[in-house]
Amino acid sequence: MQNVIGVWYNLLVENIKVLLLGSGELGKEVAIELMRYNVFVIAADRYADAPAMHVADKSYVLDMNDEDELRALVEKVSPDIIVPEIEAIATKVLVEIENDAKTGGVRVVPCAKAVDLTMNREGIRNLVSKELGLTTSEYEFANSEEELLLVAEKIGFPVVIKPIQSSSGKGQSVAKSSSDIGKSWEVAKSQARGKSSSSLRVIVEEFVNFDSEITLLVVKAVNGVFFCEPIGHIQEDGDYKVSWQPAEVNPTALENARSIAKTVVDALTSETETGWGVFGVEFFVKGDSAIFSEVSPRPHDTGMVTMISQDVSEFAIHARAILGFPIEQPVLLSPSSSCAVNAQGFGKPVVSNAQVALSTANSAIRVFGKPFINGHRRVAVTLSRADTVVCAIERAKQVESLLKVEVLSFQE
Ligand SMILES: Nc1ncnc2c1ncn2[C@@H]1O[C@H](COP(=O)(O)OP(=O)(O)OP(=O)(O)O)[C@@H](O)[C@H]1O
Ligand SMILES: [Mg+2]
Numbered sequence: 001m002q003n004v005i006g007v008w009y010n011l012l013v014e015n016i017k018v019l020l021l022g023s024g025e026l027g028k029e030v031a032i033e034l035m036r037y038n039v040f041v042i043a044a045d046r047y048a049d050a051p052a053m054h055v056a057d058k059s060y061v062l063d064m065n066d067e068d069e070l071r072a073l074v075e076k077v078s079p080d081i082i083v084p085e086i087e088a089i090a091t092k093v094l095v096e097i098e099n100d101a102k103t104g105g106v107r108v109v110p111c112a113k114a115v116d117l118t119m120n121r122e123g124i125r126n127l128v129s130k131e132l133g134l135t136t137s138e139y140e141f142a143n144s145e146e147e148l149l150l151v152a153e154k155i156g157f158p159v160v161i162k163p164i165q166s167s168s169g170k171g172q173s174v175a176k177s178s179s180d181i182g183k184s185w186e187v188a189k190s191q192a193r194g195k196s197s198s199s200l201r202v203i204v205e206e207f208v209n210f211d212s213e214i215t216l217l218v219v220k221a222v223n224g225v226f227f228c229e230p231i232g233h234i235q236e237d238g239d240y241k242v243s244w245q246p247a248e249v250n251p252t253a254l255e256n257a258r259s260i261a262k263t264v265v266d267a268l269t270s271e272t273e274t275g276w277g278v279f280g281v282e283f284f285v286k287g288d289s290a291i292f293s294e295v296s297p298r299p300h301d302t303g304m305v306t307m308i309s310q311d312v313s314e315f316a317i318h319a320r321a322i323l324g325f326p327i328e329q330p331v332l333l334s335p336s337s338s339c340a341v342n343a344q345g346f347g348k349p350v351v352s353n354a355q356v357a358l359s360t361a362n363s364a365i366r367v368f369g370k371p372f373i374n375g376h377r378r379v380a381v382t383l384s385r386a387d388t389v390v391c392a393i394e395r396a397k398q399v400e401s402l403l404k405v406e407v408l409s410f411q412e
Contacts, residue, residue, distance in 0.1 A: 019082045025368040029304075046062065060077070084109065111271065113270075134260055136291060185202075212285045222326055240302050261279070276321040277318050337389065338384075339397050364382070384396040
């Protein structure tokens with residue numbers, strides 16, 4: 001195995017071809033960072049002109065949940081490294097590919113097992129709660145409205161209900177009593193991704209009355225494991241609205257969170273020597289306990305704040321780690337915040353009035369360049385630094401409020 005590390009460590013970067021599966025705003029930043037090392041980046045997504053495609057060397061449009069389409073793309077482009085940037089991928093294909101890779105083929109970041117287990121809520125709960133015995137909210141699964149009612153009553157109201165495969169709060173709801181169950185089932189059914197309603201499966205979680213929630217960015221690199229300062233965030237309807245760094249966390253809870261995060265990351269990457277990259281580990285903090293919520297084996301949306309708060313962003317760290325280069329402890333430059341800019345409608349989102357918005361001190365904007373939206377979507381993020389977190393949040397929110405966001409219908 002020593003050899004495997006050696007090979008990656010010494011490869012000429014120009015010779016490396018990366019296939020990015022998922023070309024949204026996070027993928028775009030990863031693509032930019034990889035391209036700084038002259039890596040050849042191929043961006044894939046289910047629609048054309050996705051954000052990462054604006055910067056990548058090449059792009060492909062396909063249904064990444066379709067095993068045959070995904071296999072065919074990998075065969076066609078023959079990448080050295082596959083970097084999944086979203087959950088909705090036919091992960092079984094990645095597991096197959098990695099098994100072939102043992103004889104010198106493609107590497108999946110951080111490893112196919114991590115991508116496969118975290119692509120739905122069931123795999124990761126089984127690992128964290130059952131195998132590792134770590135504390136999570138109480139939970140059960142349900143396949144029908146009737147079953148949902150039974151398990152919700154067993155756990156006790158209120159409960160949080162989520163499709164087992166979804167992100168950004170889609171299909172998620174809180175049921176306060178048995179009379180909410182029908183509506184929750186409908187919400188899950190209408191928004192579950194990649195599944196027909198007859199095969200809908202949901203997780204039912206105990207509602208955690210947390211004091212705060214944090215994301216711990218963990219970096220696994222060739223030269224060790226590193227933690228970024230905790231990121232605090234506020235979610236609206238299960239989607240992140242504001243994040244900041246550093247989050248003030250009870251020291252015992254933070255120590256617990258770091259230890260749990262390392263255990264989870266090690267378990268996810270236990271079968272490979274090259275399980276490198278950034279992991280976003282989400283926790284609920286209550287008093288001096290940290291309760292594991294979920295993990296992304298890739299940069300995290302709340303971690304966009306690191307584009308202004310740290311000497312190296314989570315995307316720069318991810319690129320460097322996955323290429324097998326050594327990492328140094330990321331440095332927090334000053335208290336900072338990010339605020340999501342959302343748009344609602346069907347058409348092309350346009351963000352303007354930056355000239356006015358950027359009169360706010362120590363602030364920046366990242367517009368993702370999504371070609372169209374259908375519904376409620378994040379289209380940009382504002383970034384601000386200040387002497388205190390409170391002031392940084394105020395600034396990021398001010399920039400957001402000064403921006404003008406429109407959705408142009410396709411006729412215009
Ligand atoms: N069991 C719970 N108790 C209380 N609040 C919860 C619970 N589960 C989720 N939430 C709230 O909903 C938010 C989104 O939940 P979760 O992270 O599981 O969804 P998600 O769809 O995976 O979101 P994302 O993809 O943005 O991380 C959490 O950050 C938290 O604010
Ligand atoms: Mg989450």
